[in-house]
Amino acid sequence: MADKNGPIFTIKLGVRRALVVSNIGTIKECLTTNDKAFATRQSSESYFLGSNVLQQHHACRLDKLKHVRESEIKLSVQELYQHRNKSKTIGSDKVLIKMKRWFWDLTLNVILRMTIGKRIPSFGNDEESRFVVSDALPFLRWVDIGGDKRAMKKVGEDLDRFAEGWLEEHKRRKSSGQFKGGEDFMDVMLSNLKDEGDHHTDTINKATCLVVNELDIHVGNNRLVEESDMKNLVYLQAVIKETMRLYPAAPLSLIHAATEDCRVSGYQVAAGTWLITNLYKLHGDPGIWSDPEEFRPERFMTTHKHVDVKGQNFELVPFSSGRRMCPGVSFALQVLHLTVANLLHQFDFATPLDEAVDMRQGPALTIFKATPLEVLITPRLPASVYDTSS
Template sequence: MADKFGPIFRIRLGTTHQTLVVSSSEIAKECFTTNDKVLATRPKSLASQIIGFNYTILAVAPYGPYLREIRKILFQELLSSSRIELLRPTRESHVRKSIKQTFAHWLKNKDAAAAAVGGGGVTVEMKQWFGRLIMNLTISLIFGEQEVEEEESKVHEGIRRMMELFAEPVVADFFPWLRWLDIGGHEKAMKQTAMEMDSFAQRCIEEHRRKRNSFNAKEEDFMGIMLSLFDGASNQSLPNGYDTDVVIKSTCLSILIGAAETSIVTLTWALCLILNNYNVLERIQDELNTHVGKQRCVEESDLSQLIYLQAVIKETLRLYSPAPLLVPHEAMEDCTIEGYHIQKGTQILFNIAKIHRDPKVWVEPDKFKPERFLTSHKDIDVKGNNFELIPFSSGRRICPGVSLGLQTMQLTLASLFHSFDTRRLSNEPIEMTESSGVTNIKATPLQALLIPRLASNLYG
């Protein structure tokens, strides 16, 4: 549609949604700068109400005092540079644990692997590998270490259902008078999923409060910090009408959904692209050999020197942004965009997939060329400052966990390629079919051959 109608066009979705589609970086810049505040709210939907915890999940919360207060708390208390640095040992330990488990799997199966076509490599399903690692790590950062092993699988499944339900075209959103029919059973599914996720988060709150009362435990995870803010001496206040427990649960789930899902999606596509381009893999490993060597493990302090790996992640986010359409915005009042009068209530969709492959900005836009971020586009970042590349959005609604997500993804890929020589199962390229939905996770499994490349004592 963007090819046919141009970089800005309007469509109507049902009887309720007048929708503007933006498909160029220049118009996106106008939206996120000149009109940033006007477009800072979200359209209401059945999913936002039910699985968005009555619009308290940050990604779907309307713009106003509540959103501003919670984002301020996030940036000051939970996602500040000092807090991210404080949690570095947790990230490193989880990544090393996954590497250690994979090495143990190789040890157990190395004889069979040596006789196989893979020449000593064990086959690992990498979508699951990334999923387990990132989910374990993220739950640990948010809810505490003790919850990880027991809850990881069910929570990951719940998040996937939430993302799928957010993406469902629910009839009631387009024709509200048909809501009572619950065509497709979406409302029932949303209520069930919301109940399961709420139950998990409530158990975590109760466990945190029990430990604080019993042991005077030091609060290090995100939920513990929020409980200290709202239950402790500081007694952080909320705008009228908001329940403290609901806000704590929804905020923690907001971070979990945003951090875990986008990281898993990006890591999966990055590995696909790298395995289809062995020259990129060789250059990553050369960089690791130079700056880390083979006598120790990768540490987060090494990441600033891994410039090429950073370029690989940027190029992955360009080609396979976790959300090909950003979460919709809504105009809070009449405004002008690209000279057009936009009415209050109009929904704005940012066509990221098109913006990131604009041939006027990107030479050979459909090709995987990380080198572009070392030369022609070396000054472009993904933190909302350059509108040619906005995988995490920009302006007032930019994802608050960008820095934490990038750190985690860089450490995971660096550790994987430093520890294992990673290969395709055959000479055929990795299949690249995307799934539909809010996030574009790879539709099919991702199997790879992993062969240890370090001394065995480094996997301990």
């Protein structure tokens, strides 16, 4: 539609009018000049079923929880190593792993460890985001077409039951003197679960398909990767930026909504209009990126070496920008870099038939691989390194 209608156009989504922008100048204008006007989200059915408070992931708080983040990633990778040892067969050192499920469990456990100080071996079923009819046609909300509202209510009830049990335990530990400040922040658990769950799983999934070989130089083979190593892993950082450019978590940004009338590129935009950023078009703009469809991490070490993903460079905004950008961007990047680095450092990967990894995308509101990533893993470090990773 952007090719046909240009870098800025409006469409009707049910009774809602949406402004779709896809070029760097217009996106920057919306998220800087008109940042205040677009500093709210549209209300959706899921909005009414859970907490609307999105706590900011302050840098100081994340730094204090660094040990929790590192230990959970090390523990999850160690469990992967132990699973491989239990599952390997005579005559083969390789074990087939379904990475999507492992990524989901890791992401959830990092969040739970940071919010309530607990972890669980597995949680929930694989679900994908989908369009809810009543978001675009509010007058049909009472009909509950497709059963989405009923399903979300059930999920909400399950979360409430889990959260209530964890909260009661949290209170008992505090009253008995067992609680230690700084271990978790129960008050933002639901916000973290809401924001971080699906968002990072598939981005990490794709990033592990990319080969990074500088780890042996800067880390060696006798210890595990730590967050302090990241500053030296410049090619790894470039690989992850390029992965986010080609495969953002979603082809369209989360919807902003105008709280007041404003002007964008000379056009009048009425209050209540949705703002949708076309990330797919922006990140593939040949006017910004040479050979935009090619995977070229080196661009972030040469022509785009000063570009990052934290919302200040509008040619690359996988987490959006402005007042309502993703509040978990720092958390996401820390977990993503440390997870990918540890996986590539500790294991060799191969596909079952040595075929190329299928990078086709499935149809959904979030971008995911059309075929789940299944790989054969083989440890590449001395056994003693894995034994000390807990």
